[in-house]
Amino acid sequence: MADIATQKKLATLMRYHILSSTTKAGSGHPTSSLSGVELMVALLFGRSGTGEPFFRYRLQDPSFPNNDRLIFSKGHASPLFYATWAAAGGLDWKEMQTYRQFDSPLEGHPTRRFRYTEAATGSLGQGLSIGVGMAINGKYLDALPYRTFVLLGDSEMAEGSQWEAIQLAAHYGLHNLVGIIDVNRLGQRGETMYGWDIDAYVDRVESFGWQAVPVEDGQDVEQVAAAYETILAIRDRPLMIVAHTTKGAGVSDVANKNGWHGKPLPWDEFEKAVAEMGGVPDPFTLELAEPEALHPPKREDGEAKPLHYEKGEEVATRSGYGNALQRLAPAMPNLVALDAEVSNSTRAEYIKKVAEDRFFEMYIAEQNMVGAALGLQLRGRTPCVSTFAAFMERAYDQVRMSRYSDAKLLFAGSHAGVSIGQDGPSQMALEDIAYFRTILDSAVLYPSDAVSAERLVEEALKYEGISYLRTTRAKTPVLYANDEQFPLGGSKVLRQSNDDKTTIVAAGITLHEALAAADVLAERGVSVRVIDLYSVKPIDAGTLTIAARETGSIITVEDHSASGGIGEAVMAAIAADPCPVHVLAVHKKPRSGKPAELMAFEGIDKEAIIEVVMRIAG
């Protein structure tokens, strides 16, 4: 237990390293770090009046399940983050000098390359959602007493995602979640909306069902510790510490001054600051309190039941997704499903039939849903995240960021494309294949029947990365046998002859149009190859290259924008040895109408395919 004098000495030491690491790097956010120093010192090394620690952590075992969790939602305060862990002995103080260098794990904003980073941050307004996921895991799944702490900037409280997280945390009564708002008044280019109006934050947060504790002077470790005492008593709701702090605290020349965001001190200012703190402080570290040696329940995967579809049976692929959750949940005790208030449409609700406690209603707040899913995954769960594919776009920045936490997440977007029909363009995702393809090392999967939908869920859940499953609203006939396998990066050649005039590549609903076209064409004596590109990424370049060579041309058909979709994925796959590719895709602004009308309007139906084939073959 560190006394107040030691805590103050530590704060000075941390300030020194915040300043020296950023000045040496020539970039970074020292002033945003300085305001939060005491918030971290009191959290990690302060104690309650009765000597209880606020934060418990096995330094040698960051993955220990009952560790408390610390997330810097204000990721630009990374110098403070690294200094905090250096203070606990998690890295050598000297290592801070590698800040922002190419080979250093101490990146400009925390990523998982640093061993104490719970989740990569830096796109503001995401940390609290991740904390929500970790707290849900602690309270509802692992049943462990660890707490999740999230350091928040005042500027980032403007992000709507924060309020999504705040409302959901209250809804689920996450007493194990603690937010800490570092109200240093100044944003990047000037004052925040509320400046130092601490009550504005307290009132808003309390109106959403949290307890909020203001701290008059967030640079005073004793005052901060007094606020943290609330943690020990709270039982029914999340807690927000709202601390009045000073940006650049401890350095007179920059403290509370505009124009110093994201700027290191020049060397002369740095020297002056060191003099102000009484010279270069001696390095030391303090010990963290140990968490209770508790473990979560053991969860071992069992064997999943087989499939039971009949060929030709009409089943929507979204139902295939729901059926897969229902079938796999008993065999996969880590599987959890999250949905944004449309689980009856996405069919995610099917999991409730077998594991009601592993379904989490996230309401119409997609950003927080994705952040929370990441938090759950980082605590060992296997989240399946669903909503309409169009509305998943709401959380694309969270999807992007999850990649930098090395996330393993399954996103399932239903109601893709114009084929949803009457509901109109607002509900039609035409951008999702393109976006998910851009995510590094992602898998983009697009089943055309219930069997492939179920198998692709299995494959996605085995995949060590981000996978996206695109499902269709309409029912489509089962094409495949129940034991058919669908490895990532594969495809299925469904029609083939030695005399194919061209190759049609399709997936999802358009595959059925392609097959219907092939049948008509066969009657006319025109053979075409038909490929089910169920794995849009990774893509089966081998099969496509052979098809290109053997048939001389490819027609792609997709219920998606022409940009970044199946057509371009195919072109990229055969780029070294290309053939002409004709892209049938959504080119015109869609509207409400019958699915078949929309497919015809966009030229992605059977008739459109036949027309192009006849042009090529004729």
Place this chain on the structure above:
Amino acid sequence: MADIATQKKLATLMRYHILSSTTKAGSGHPTSSLSGVELMVALLFGRSGTGEPFFRYRLQDPSFPNNDRLIFSKGHASPLFYATWAAAGGLDWKEMQTYRQFDSPLEGHPTRRFRYTEAATGSLGQGLSIGVGMAINGKYLDALPYRTFVLLGDSEMAEGSQWEAIQLAAHYGLHNLVGIIDVNRLGQRGETMYGWDIDAYVDRVESFGWQAVPVEDGQDVEQVAAAYETILAIRDRPLMIVAHTTKGAGVSDVANKNGWHGKPLPWDEFEKAVAEMGGVPDPFTLELAEPEALHPPKREDGEAKPLHYEKGEEVATRSGYGNALQRLAPAMPNLVALDAEVSNSTRAEYIKKVAEDRFFEMYIAEQNMVGAALGLQLRGRTPCVSTFAAFMERAYDQVRMSRYSDAKLLFAGSHAGVSIGQDGPSQMALEDIAYFRTILDSAVLYPSDAVSAERLVEEALKYEGISYLRTTRAKTPVLYANDEQFPLGGSKVLRQSNDDKTTIVAAGITLHEALAAADVLAERGVSVRVIDLYSVKPIDAGTLTIAARETGSIITVEDHSASGGIGEAVMAAIAADPCPVHVLAVHKKPRSGKPAELMAFEGIDKEAIIEVVMRIAG
């Protein structure tokens, strides 16, 4: 002025048409419409105690600047929306029978194909932001007394974007903005987070600085009118009406029952409902009150000043964007700039030097920023919307939806790609070209120097659609003469000979790498063609096709994910007559480091280009 009895008769008439149109269509959201009937009747046709109307509108002139505005954020209540306008005589009651048919403007969710739709909605949580933009325009730009009304669903209050809009509306004191929450308790798959807890909404909204008025019975036109009276007195803040309503109100069999979301009544239930309302009601309409004949100030475009760069001068393209705003604002009185608290980085702040009143700080709340920009544009302004390209992703769903409002908006994303360096992956947009390309009829522009940046802003502002300008953090030398023109769909061939071994296509920062590579290669006696693809969409297929034919191969270089970017755009442009394309793009997870280190790591720098060229030419 309609008496209460007439208003009630009208409510019944609207109910009848809500039910008959949806039952005929076989889809739609009648129950979500029924709960809001009285909220609309009292708004459009009710009066204050002193006889003042709440809503004023020239029915024959939807574009009249001083019309009040009515936005259905809960776009799925479109049957109510159409019935409301039918009640005012804006469409024939019979026309409602065309609901959701392919040729009807009465789409499943409102789009601009219906003449009284202010903005397309249907992706929830977007209408209030659009209203914020319209209200900002009324209060700060047009100085007109019109009010903007937004009907909100209770489920959609879970969207963070709502709270972004709520906080910003309070910040700008938008007394001319009125939200109406239709608290019918039931979402799509069950109860909302707060059910009928009206106070939960009132408290939250008031804590954010609005006035909030609860309505005990939102099915009572007199109570609702009494709440609307508040509008007439409010002067300093926005107003939220929070009405307790009943989903399916007026139809006993479905009222307040779960399981009836998004479902039309079957014909037998419909007949029963008609009997309950006393048979088929006689059609009639009521007149809307006329707005004051006020007009906004006249604004005519003048001539913009010329450019003054020197070739070789180092200027970041983001500064080119800022300079363009500063140069064009005096000549374009409709131009406004919005930024998400990073205007010193995006350089949007430059506009403040010449037109401080046309810069709107939107704080770190990108979704609301984009929605508000749409609202401003729909009221005649020309918004330029900027933030880091990475954080623009936060608002991609709003970008997507703006397309269905036929928006004309310029989005400027700065700090694109790994070349930003030290700040690390959270700040690097690698997905933006792909996403913006998917938006139908969008323009995707990527300048490589200050001249092209400025010219492309000019082109974008002339473009009748959505345009995206991708700018770079680093300074780059000016390549072009000040009078050079950059038409959309064009490109610049910067190196060319009769003996080109291949073609390098690049844009933005990689163009400079390509030029440097070409110079080195020229010294080695290897000629290459170099094309500046400043217009990624529309794309200069002609020039690319010629290059493909003449040089036999193309190398693309981009600081972006390989998927959906420049490489695939080029492949798509030459798909009918392809040549091998080698894509140099971001393939590995980036990190913090020096810009040059990152460019080398990803293989998108001069050396990587030379290596590929030598492989082809060797």
